[in-house]
Amino acid sequence: xxxxxxxxxxxxxxxxxxxxxxxxxxxxxxxxxxxxxxxxxxxxxxxxxxxxxxxxxxxxxxxxxxxxxxxxxxxxxxxxxxxxxxxxxxxxxxxxxxxxxxxxxxxxxxxxxxxxxxxxxxxxxxxxxxxxxxxxxxxxxxxxxxxxxxxxxxxxxxxxxxxxxxxxxxxxxxxxxxxxxxxxxxxxxxxxxxxxxxxxxxxxxxxxxxxxxxxxxxxxxxxxxxxxxxxxxxxxxxxxxxxxxxxxxxxxxxxxxxxxxxxxxxxxxxxxxxxxxxxxxxxxxxxxxxxxxxxxxxxxxxxxxxxxxxxxxxxxxxxxxxxxxxxxxxxxxxxxxxxxxxxxxxxxxxxxxxxxxxxxxxxxxxxxxxxxxxxxxxxxxxxxxxxxxxxxxxxxxxxxxxxxxxxxxxxxxxxxxxxxxxxxxxxxxxxxxxxxxxxxxxxxxxxxxxxxxxxxxxxxxxxxxxxxxxxxxxxxxxxxxxxxxxxxxxxxxxxxxxxxxxxxxxxxxxxxxxxxxxxxxxxxxxxxxxxx
Amino acid sequence: xxxxxxxxxxxxxxxxxxxxxxxxxxxxxxxxxxxxxxxxxxxxxxxxxxxxxxxxxxxxxxxxxxxxxxxxxxxxxxxxxxxxxxxxxxxxxxxxxxxxxxxxxxxxxxxxxxxxxxxxxxxxxxxxxxxxxxxxxxxxxxxxxxxxxxxxxxxxxxxxxxxxxxxxxxxxxxxxxxxxxxxxxxxxxxxxxxxxxxxxxxxxxxxxxxxxxxxxxxxxxxxxxxxxxxxxxxxxxxxxxxxxxxxxxxxxxxxxxxxxxxxxxxxxxxxxxxxxxxxxxxxxxxxxxxxxxxxxxxxxxxxxxxxxxxxxxxxxxxxxxxxxxxxxxxxxxxxxxxxxxxxxxxxxxxxxxxxxxxxxxxxx
Ligand code: HEM
Ligand SMILES: [Cu+2]
Numbered sequence: 001x002x003x004x005x006x007x008x009x010x011x012x013x014x015x016x017x018x019x020x021x022x023x024x025x026x027x028x029x030x031x032x033x034x035x036x037x038x039x040x041x042x043x044x045x046x047x048x049x050x051x052x053x054x055x056x057x058x059x060x061x062x063x064x065x066x067x068x069x070x071x072x073x074x075x076x077x078x079x080x081x082x083x084x085x086x087x088x089x090x091x092x093x094x095x096x097x098x099x100x101x102x103x104x105x106x107x108x109x110x111x112x113x114x115x116x117x118x119x120x121x122x123x124x125x126x127x128x129x130x131x132x133x134x135x136x137x138x139x140x141x142x143x144x145x146x147x148x149x150x151x152x153x154x155x156x157x158x159x160x161x162x163x164x165x166x167x168x169x170x171x172x173x174x175x176x177x178x179x180x181x182x183x184x185x186x187x188x189x190x191x192x193x194x195x196x197x198x199x200x201x202x203x204x205x206x207x208x209x210x211x212x213x214x215x216x217x218x219x220x221x222x223x224x225x226x227x228x229x230x231x232x233x234x235x236x237x238x239x240x241x242x243x244x245x246x247x248x249x250x251x252x253x254x255x256x257x258x259x260x261x262x263x264x265x266x267x268x269x270x271x272x273x274x275x276x277x278x279x280x281x282x283x284x285x286x287x288x289x290x291x292x293x294x295x296x297x298x299x300x301x302x303x304x305x306x307x308x309x310x311x312x313x314x315x316x317x318x319x320x321x322x323x324x325x326x327x328x329x330x331x332x333x334x335x336x337x338x339x340x341x342x343x344x345x346x347x348x349x350x351x352x353x354x355x356x357x358x359x360x361x362x363x364x365x366x367x368x369x370x371x372x373x374x375x376x377x378x379x380x381x382x383x384x385x386x387x388x389x390x391x392x393x394x395x396x397x398x399x400x401x402x403x404x405x406x407x408x409x410x411x412x413x414x415x416x417x418x419x420x421x422x423x424x425x426x427x428x429x430x431x432x433x434x435x436x437x438x439x440x441x442x443x444x445x446x447x448x449x450x451x452x453x454x455x456x457x458x459x460x461x462x463x464x465x466x467x468x469x470x471x472x473x474x475x476x477x478x479x480x481x482x483x484x485x486x487x488x489x490x491x492x493x494x495x496x497x498x499x500x501x502x503x504x505x506x507x508x509x510x511x512x513x514x515x516x517x518x519x520x521x522x523x524x525x526x527x528x529x530x531x532x
Numbered sequence: 533x534x535x536x537x538x539x540x541x542x543x544x545x546x547x548x549x550x551x552x553x554x555x556x557x558x559x560x561x562x563x564x565x566x567x568x569x570x571x572x573x574x575x576x577x578x579x580x581x582x583x584x585x586x587x588x589x590x591x592x593x594x595x596x597x598x599x600x601x602x603x604x605x606x607x608x609x610x611x612x613x614x615x616x617x618x619x620x621x622x623x624x625x626x627x628x629x630x631x632x633x634x635x636x637x638x639x640x641x642x643x644x645x646x647x648x649x650x651x652x653x654x655x656x657x658x659x660x661x662x663x664x665x666x667x668x669x670x671x672x673x674x675x676x677x678x679x680x681x682x683x684x685x686x687x688x689x690x691x692x693x694x695x696x697x698x699x700x701x702x703x704x705x706x707x708x709x710x711x712x713x714x715x716x717x718x719x720x721x722x723x724x725x726x727x728x729x730x731x732x733x734x735x736x737x738x739x740x741x742x743x744x745x746x747x748x749x750x751x752x753x754x755x756x757x758x759x760x761x762x763x764x765x766x767x768x769x770x771x772x773x774x775x776x777x778x779x780x781x782x783x784x785x786x787x788x789x790x791x792x793x794x795x796x797x798x799x800x801x802x803x804x805x806x807x808x809x810x811x812x813x814x815x816x817x818x819x820x821x822x823x824x825x826x827x828x829x830x831x832x833x834x835x836x837x838x839x840x841x842x843x844x845x846x847x848x849x850x851x852x853x854x855x856x857x858x859x860x861x862x863x864x865x866x867x868x869x870x871x872x873x874x875x876x877x878x879x880x881x882x883x884x885x886x887x888x889x890x891x892x893x894x895x896x
Contacts, residue, residue: 242733459761
């Protein structure tokens with residue numbers, strides 16, 4: 001990011017004629033304040049993270065040993081499905097939207113989001129979407145049990161009745177995401193402070209701008225595919241029903257045309273966060289700002305032409321296999337560039353290792369390991385051996401847990417003092433970090449091994465040769481799961497008590513948000529700052 | 533520590549099955565070895581890149597600490613370096629994809645097969661039809677239920693054993709035509725590096741040429757519903773002469789079965805036989821005690837069909853109920869089996885209708 005020189009008209013933003021927050025429940029129901037809405041998104045995401053986490057622990061408890069111990073296979077499938085859906089749509093995506101709400105206006109010097117009422121609406125429909133989805137657990141026939149990728153016809157002709165509620169829930173989530181994305185684009189494009197040109201924007205803003213375009217492009221595709229399912233289930237069409245002349249593979253093409261950009265939706269904002277944190281704690285400007293922006297943009301573009309690398313075994317024509325293999329190899333290049341840039345930022349810097357930095361460093365290493373397994377998966381002939389095994393499970397958990405989730409934690413620790421006005425308790429932060437770091441690796445690293453040895457994913461019971469690594473993974477999962485209680489404790493404690501934080505908070509931090517007092521007042525930048 | 537823990541825990545429940553396989557199987561075909569080599573090649577490329585990147589990173593972490601008095605420098609871009617580290621990885625990766633493309637072409641070359649077998653995925657079993665011989669049978673999980681529910685100790689092939697394995701000749705090119713009857717499945721034998729989705733309405737092709745006789749085990753790898761984890765693939769590769777012997781045995785068995793179908797059976801015979809059929813073919817959904825799973829699979833105990841008119845009862849088993857997991861069993865069960873299981877369902881599992889049906893009245 002280009003260094004920002006700021007000319008602040010008033011440091012104290014609390015103009016007397018500006019009202020503070022309303023009191024009581026109404027504040028949260030009717031609020032149009034980006035900070036309130038950001039907080040609600042983050043709290044919502046944390047709740048979903050806990051619910052999805054409990055489901056993960058049920059899965060890992062069942063897989064602790066061979067044999068069926070705790071749950072029936074059908075319920076096991078409901079758990080894997082709901083875990084995936086809740087973590088993707090309920091935990092990771094809303095957390096990034098929450099961070100965007102809090103930080104984007106403050107980082108571009110805007111008083112609020114561009115469309116505050118829509119902001120309220122796009123948050124408040126989310127809890128209903130997830131209530132609908134979760135309520136399906138109590139319906140006859142049970143919750144969706146066809147995997148988070150819900151391949152037809154398992155999710156249409158052979159689905160439990162609750163699939164209709166699932167479709168409804170997905171529509172609402174999609175609407176929420178699209179509104180959120182429109183709002184973010186409108187804010188970034190129209191409400192930057194004078195002097196903040198596009199190439200002066202912080203990378204978190206850049207990555208979110210690009211992510212928002214991805215969202216607008218692919219959420220309608222997701223809505224389309226679930227609508228086609230709805231038609232097949234209730235209105236007698238046969239989009240995906242071979243017996244009626246339809247095509248089950250069409251489902252996968254449409255789903256992954258959404259699904260692959262979706263995985264980048266879950267990682268681009270993380271790239272932005274890491275690109276904010278590493279320079280702060282290296283006390284050195286981000287290396288290759290421009291190439292970072294171009295890398296993100298090219299990842300976003302390429303992400304539209306790699307979708308069928310999820311489908312190497314469906315029996316595509318040879319040219320299709322080859323095309324998607326090459327395209328996927330290409331997308332790894334800008335991803336690599338980002339990693340090189342982060343490392344170059346640290347090189348000859350002046351490093352300290354506060355909690356946000358620890359999470360950011362773990363992100364760089366472990367995300368890169370996930371990138372390596374991604375490269376391996378991209379080799380189509382080898383993917384015939386990897387596909388739908390635990391190797392894939394290891395891959396996407398490496399990019400999503402120590403990837404996306406660690407970046408969210410890093411961001412929370414990084415900006416928390418700005419939100420609450422209290423300095424972080426470093427000891428507790430470090431305890432949380434080390435427990436999570438150890439837990440994550442014990443959980444997911446052995447999954448590479450069992451996957452290569454031949455264990456398929458999404459099975460409630462397995463052959464004896466996979467037993468050892470599975471019990472290891474289960475132990476790790478419980479360590480990781482319970483260490484998140486430390487995170488919750490840290491956040492709650494920080495809201496309540498703590499040393500008073502300065503405006504600067506972190507010695508090396510740069511950017512408009514650090515020119516504001518901590519905690520940031522309810523209304524900020526009512527008069528735009530001037531960026532030189 | 534974890535090792536000790538897992539070991540202690542595995543001793544608690546079952547024989548110690550210590551097995552720490554961490555890499556892919558090399559497999560038993562030329563193609564599977566080629567794929568294994570690709571896997572190792574890309575793996576080592578990743579290792580080299582990883583060592584370089586993490587090396588610089590950890591060097592920086594130890595060397596440029598503020599606590600050691602490091603002062604940050606001010607440079608923040610370098611076009612040459614940036615171009616170099618964009619172009620070189622691109623070249624490495626494209627170079628990597630070229631041998632991969634060659635291997636893909638081999639995998640896709642299904643021409644000139646000696647034996648052709650259609651593989652059809654069903655919820656939750658496989659059907660093998662030999663297109664040149666008159667051989668057609670189903671392959672079900674053979675692991676006893678007590679092992680799955682931890683009431684008996686688990687045998688070494690736990691969950692990887694079937695009643696009728698697929699039998700193929702060694703040193704012959706065998707082409708598989710892979711499809712499915714209900715939902716999508718995926719047929720995988722790791723040692724052959726053959727994995728292909730079985731998709732209703734599509735016929736996918738794959739092939740294998742195994743050098744050595746032996747038994748190779750795999751599993752379904754596409755989530756296909758409740759018992760996705762319980763539909764293994766077992767392939768027995770036999771020498772050419774053993775294979776021919778097996779083919780003629782199959783023919784003889786088929787004749788014997790046809791003879792059975794015209795015999796008259798007693799109630800006890802049918803119920804006894806029906807119990808076995810029920811447990812392999814029906815209990816997965818309707819449960820061993822006949823109670824079903826509410827909301828998903830109906831109970832047999834007290835069912836209006838299993839206690840109603842016998843013709844309707846036979847009909848749903850023979851023809852299935854389209855659009856549900858209830859398949860048309862006429863393809864997978866003999867007339868004797870169907871008569872037996874109908875009789876069993878009517879006179880066991882808490883039902884006592886008292887009638888029976890003979891195989892010769894069942895129209896397959
Ligand atoms: C270097 C970059 C990457 C490459 C080359 C890559 C490649 C792949 C490939 C080829 C697959 C399909 C494997 C299979 O099913 O057989 C896959 C699966 C997956 N990847 Fe990646 N990936 C990369 C980065 C990411 C990132 C950044 C994310 C998300 C943050 C991600 C999330 C996923 C997910 C969720 C799946 C599995 C979806 C499912 O089947 O449930 N990947 N990846
Ligand atoms: Cu993808």
